Structure formats: C-alpha cells, structure tokens
Amino acid sequence: MRIVVSGTHASGKSTLISDFSLRHPEFTVLPDPFELVDETIDAPGAALFASQLRIAAGRLSNEAPDGDLIAERGPLDFLAYLLARAELTGVSLDSEFLQRASALTTAALTTVDVLILLPLAPSDAIDVGDDEHPELRAAMNDVLLELADDPSLVGDHLTIAEITGRPAARLAALEAVLARAEDRRPL
Structure with missing residues (x-):
C-alpha cells in the first residue's frame, strides 16, 4: 500500500x-521533501517548490x-x-514549466494507492504566526x-479522502480509509 498525506503547512x-x-x-515513512532540499533555499519561492516537487515525484516513481x-x-x-x-504574487508560471510539473505529478501519482488530504478546518485550527506565511497557507489549501x-491530474485509480478532526480521530479515519482501499485491491 502506497499512501501520500497531503496538506498545506501546519495542517497536521x-x-x-x-x-x-x-x-x-x-x-x-518518507519525510517531508523540505528536509531533503538544499538548505540555502529557504524562502517559499518557485525554486524551492519546484525542487520539492521533483524530490516528491522522484521518490514515489524512481526511488521508492x-x-x-x-x-x-x-x-x-x-x-x-x-x-x-x-496567484498571490500575480506572476504567472511559464506554461511549459507548468506542463512539465503537471506531467511529473500525474506520473508519480500513478504509483500511489491512497491520497489523504488534510484540509484546513476551523474545528481543528492549528495556529500559525506570520512567519508561517498564513496567506500562502490558505491559498495552497484551496488550490x-x-x-x-x-481526474486528468490525479487519475481515477486513487482512493482520495479528506480527513479532519483531532489527532486520534484523524488516525482512526486514515485506518478506516486504508481498510476500505485494501478491500478493493485486486488479489
């Protein structure tokens, strides 16, 4: 079983x-790709995110x-x-770059069985300071x-589930999603 847990920063x-x-x-456990990037890139910019996208895709596709x-x-x-x-900066992404990034994402997701999304929810708010870029956090969550x-990006083979709640409830929900996904897997 191959699971990816996705969400904006400080989402649990x-x-x-x-x-x-x-x-x-x-x-x-594959850690957050941020732990694997060049430490000289620390501002949340396009170069940092592109680097992490390549790492995240590579470790699912080639190195898993x-x-x-x-x-x-x-x-x-x-x-x-x-x-x-x-969206926040008003600076559009190069269309060729966006196409390559989307293709890399789609290819990597073909190797994944379950995608867990941890959306921001008022009921399980995690407070963040201004140093955590709250506008980017919210915008990323929505995107x-x-x-x-x-489906053209994530395919139709994935089990996708949004999970919210306190940590124990999230764990129970994840385990329930996995049990359902296991039941649907071919023998």
Whole structure:
C-alpha cells in the first residue's frame, strides 16, 4: 500500500504520520521533501517548490522502496504551492514549466494507492504566526483541494479522502480509509 498525506503547512501531516507509524511499523515513512532540499533555499519561492516537487515525484516513481509506504507530501502539494504562489504574487508560471510539473505529478501519482488530504478546518485550527506565511497557507489549501478534484491530474485509480478532526480521530479515519482501499485491491 502506497499512501501520500497531503496538506498545506501546519495542517497536521507530521502528527498523523507519526501516530500512524507507531501503530504500523511495517510502513516505510518518507519525510517531508523540505528536509531533503538544499538548505540555502529557504524562502517559499518557485525554486524551492519546484525542487520539492521533483524530490516528491522522484521518490514515489524512481526511488521508492518496495513494500508499504506512507509519504509526507507528494508532488501534488508542491504543484499547489506553485499555483498558489503565482496567484498571490500575480506572476504567472511559464506554461511549459507548468506542463512539465503537471506531467511529473500525474506520473508519480500513478504509483500511489491512497491520497489523504488534510484540509484546513476551523474545528481543528492549528495556529500559525506570520512567519508561517498564513496567506500562502490558505491559498495552497484551496488550490490543493481543487487539484485533487481534477481526474486528468490525479487519475481515477486513487482512493482520495479528506480527513479532519483531532489527532486520534484523524488516525482512526486514515485506518478506516486504508481498510476500505485494501478491500478493493485486486488479489
């Protein structure tokens, strides 16, 4: 089973994955691609997001370990960040770049079984300071949810679920989604 947990920054991805991995040690955990980028790029700009998109896609497509895995973020997250940033700055993305990024995202998602979305919800608000770029956080959240609804981008093979609530409820919801996805997998 290959799972990607997606969401804007400070949406609970790390907590959910940590809780899940404690109960499911058989899963390999792929960390947030931010941990793997060049440390000299720290501003939330197009170069940083493009780099993370390549890392996220590559580790799902080329470098993924055999067996069960759960990844913190996938290429869809960084495509959403790129589009959200373009929307906020008013600077359009190069159409060829956007086409390549979309194709890379689509190809990587063909290797994924379950996409978990952690949308921002008032009931489980996680407070962030201004240093966390709240406008970008909100814009990315909206774009991510739109992208996840695009079958030409995510395909029709994925089980996609939005999960909200407190950490224990999110874990239970994730496990329920996986049980349903397992039931539908071919033998």
